[in-house]
Amino acid sequence: MHPMLNIAIRAARKAGNFIAKNYETPDAVETSQKGSNDFVTNIDKGAERIIIETIHKSYPQHSIISEEAGELPGEDLDVQWVIDPLDGTTNFVKRLPHFAVSIAVRIKGRTEVAVVYDPMRNELFSAVRGQGAQLNGYRLRGSSARDLEGTVLATGFPFKAKQHSAAYMATVTKFFTRCADFRRTGSAALDLAWLAAGRVDGYFEIGLRPWDFAAGELLVREAGGLVCDFTGGHNYLTSGNIVAGNPRVVKNMLADMRESLSEALKR
The missing domain is CATH 3.30.540.10 (Fructose-1,6-Bisphosphatase, subunit A, domain 1)
Incomplete structure (x- = not known):
């Protein structure tokens, strides 16, 4: 060990x-x-x-x-x-x-x-x-979902950054037309751990801090998943805006959320 x-x-x-x-x-x-x-x-x-x-x-x-x-x-x-x-x-x-x-x-x-x-x-x-x-x-191995159909997505409301609520709700609405359901549990660390365990298929959240996701990020990666920001880059370490899941789910999530993002959320 x-x-x-x-x-x-x-x-x-x-x-x-x-x-x-x-x-x-x-x-x-x-x-x-x-x-x-x-x-x-x-x-x-x-x-x-x-x-x-x-x-x-x-x-x-x-x-x-x-x-x-x-x-x-x-x-x-x-x-x-x-x-x-x-x-x-x-x-x-x-x-x-x-x-x-x-x-x-x-x-x-x-x-x-x-x-x-x-x-x-x-x-x-x-x-x-x-x-x-x-x-x-x-x-652990993460979800094997091929697209957003039938998936369960975990998320957290941006309660510390309510200026993003309109963009967040638009994104949720977009996802809701394709995924099966959402889970909002109140712990980003456990959301990411559960994603690594395949209990949820994808995850997104606005404005996390490094201690919220530092451990969960590695769990997801080591279970075969991807972690990126809302434009598919690596700026989530600074912005705290995170999308995670297996490569196919992440690709679908990024494509669906593109139209809903404000300029502030693209950074």
Whole structure:
């Protein structure tokens, strides 16, 4: 096993256990708003602390970027751990049992290791670049859909960027004439992990942050899928606008959404 994967799994399981334990005691959860429609809890921060401590115990020199703590530069700037300690905070607060810990390791700008852990189902999705993606040790392959007919697409509403709502709704309408259904679960990390597992056939979302998709992106790629921006390029790392699926599904999604995109979403 890749040594950094071993530590990522340890950190994800420890944080996941902490989250699951606190899910059972909602009175201990303190919620605050950090932005428009954007919440954080003491559990997010506690899980983040556990992950950072676990990483630093083995790799004190590595850099970390995390949703709540921001950037923690280490001596070794070539290795960066990208962390979302609780992806799906709103679900957690509402006691909807669908959320995950997401941890990715980027080496010289390339994601090499990924872990997404769902503590409520005890499902551990993992990947190492070039070695495939796994769920609880079993190899994953994404959907084999040939086009959008009969597909189930996962997505997330742009609730932090409502200026894009018209373009987003137009895209959904376009897809809806061809696909079978949509899933909107509230966790980008799990949407991408489920895409890698073939539970959904395609995925698109506006304005994600690196910690939302860093691990999920590698899972999808290692399960045979593609990840790109809304014009088929690689600018999603900056824009956070993501389309993902197998090559045929992505090609169909890009073609269908082209007319709905505003100029801002083409960047």
